[in-house]
Amino acid sequence: MVLDMKILVTGAAGFIGSHIVEYLVQRGDDVTVLDNLKTGKKENLAKINDKINFVNGDIRDYKLLEKLVNDTTSVFHEAALASVPQSFNMKDEYFDVNVNGTENIFKLAKEYGFKIVYASSSSVYGNPKKIPIKENDDRKPINPYAQTKLEDEYLAKKYSEIGVSVIGLRYFNVFGRRQSKEYAGVIKLFLERIKQKMSPKINGDGLQTRDFVHIDDVVRANILAMESNIKHEFFNVGTGNSISILDLANVVINASGLSLKPIHGPELSGDIRASLADTTLIRKLLNWEPKMRLDDWLTKIISEKDFQDI
Missing domain, CATH: 3.90.25.10 (UDP-galactose 4-epimerase, domain 1)
Known part of the structure; x- marks a missing residue:
């Protein structure tokens, strides 16, 4: 299945977002990208800059988002503040961006009908009691950043119950080119x-x-989630090793x-001492498996x- 639709990617100048954009552009999709460039870098999109519609803006700007999504059928939502140490000193800012900003997208999805695949995090599990970690295991965040990601999951479930198609991907330790120094693994x-x-x-x-998963495999998980007929789910994105x-x-x-x-x-x-994804669900429902060792x-x-x- 090929996405014959207009796509918005938030956080598009960041590590994961820029790789998603590259993939979409390479296969010929019509892509609008949104980033406020606070942590993302325009040079991450340099190779494809002439093939995208770049908007410098913030996911907390509801009116701007509404202009961007009124004819969009797919949103890959990667925008977030993501530094665990920083989150302790900027709790309110992290909540505002990661929770309020994300809810803006969920609200607009209810109104305009587009599907969302968004970045959750394995950090929602906190310090797991057992490994490998399954999607239905306890979620007990141990830092403010992780708490915002859990709040997003509560919102995703809430909006899915009123008709929004939203899939959350719980990334484990993603590696690859273009990680920023600020958020470097x-x-x-x-x-x-x-x-x-x-x-x-x-x-x-x-x-x-730690369970390290390559950026190309993460991009593929995003694409498969968007192309699937699944309306709402959370998936671990790791390797199982x-x-x-x-x-x-x-x-x-x-x-x-x-x-x-x-x-x-x-x-x-x-x-945390141990992190290891159980990838049974994503392998079964999305036919996804990691390829890069x-x-x-x-x-x-x-x-x-x-x-x-x-």
């Missing part, structure tokens, strides 16, 4: 240090585990060929001259 941070021939720095003992941060550091070092050893810093406050990608990236464009 551990892989980007390790690569930046390796690039300078410095040892990867680990917070704590490094035995905490995890790696400790210590092992990850050693994989990066080995791929670089440098004679280094990881160094350890203090444990981060509120850092973490070690293969790392080897490819590190082999490139000067690690360009990480």
Whole structure:
């Protein structure tokens, strides 16, 4: 099935949003993109800038959103403030953007009838009692950012009950090119240090585990969710495999060929010990499965001259 429709992508100049836009443009879709460029970067869209309608704006601007969606049938909603440490100091701003801004889109979907696929987060689970984590497991956020994502899920369920088609994707640890330094995951941070021939720095003992999923697989999950006949659901988007941060550091070092050893810093406050997605539901209902292996990608990236464009 090909989407023969006009599409809006919010947060389109960010890491995940820009990759979704690239995919849509490459297959010939009519794409309008919205970003306030507070954390997103216009250069993330440089290769396709002449093929999109770029709007510099905020998801809290209801009237602007209404102008953009009045003939739209699909919205990929990626716009959010997403820094866990920052969220402790900016609780009101995070709620305003992530919850009120998201509800604007849900309200407009009720009025105009478009389908939404939006970015939720594995952070809604908090510190899981057991792994792998299933979609119906307890959701107990442990930071303000995660709490806003849980509030969005409550809203999604509420609006689905009055006819809005909305699917939430609970991203686990997404990696790939173009992650911003502000919101960089551990892989980007390790690569930046390796690039300078410095040892990867680990917070704590490094035995905490994470499920890393590649950006291309995340984009595919978004597309399959939008193209599906499913009206409302939440899906884990991970690989079903995890790696400790210590092992990850050693994989990066080995791929670089440098004679280094990881160094350890203090444990981060509120850092969870284990994260691993149960991907049974997304595999079954969307016929999705991850294709990019973490070690293969790392080897490819590190082999490139000067690690360009990480």
